[in-house]
Amino acid sequence: MKIDRIEILDDDMVDVLKKKLPYERLQIAFGLWRSTRFQLQYQLHSLHPDWDEDRLNREIAKRMSHGAA
DSSP, rough: OOOOOOOOHHHHHHHHHHHSOOOHHHHHHHHHHHHHHHHHHHHHHHHOOOOOHHHHHHHHHHHHHOOOO
C-alpha cells in the first residue's frame, strides 16, 4: 500500500490529546469510526438502494478495512 502523504497533528491538538485519559481517546476514536460508518452507509444506500443489509455491511467493512475484510 502506497502512502501518498503523512498528516501531522497540530501541536495544540497534540497537547489536548495528551491531557485526555486513555478511555477518552478511545471514545474519540470510536466516535470517528461510528461517524465514518454512518456516512458510508448513507452514501452506499443512496447509490445502491437495491442492496440488502448484508451486502451493504460487507461493502462498508471492505471500505473501512481498506479491502482487508
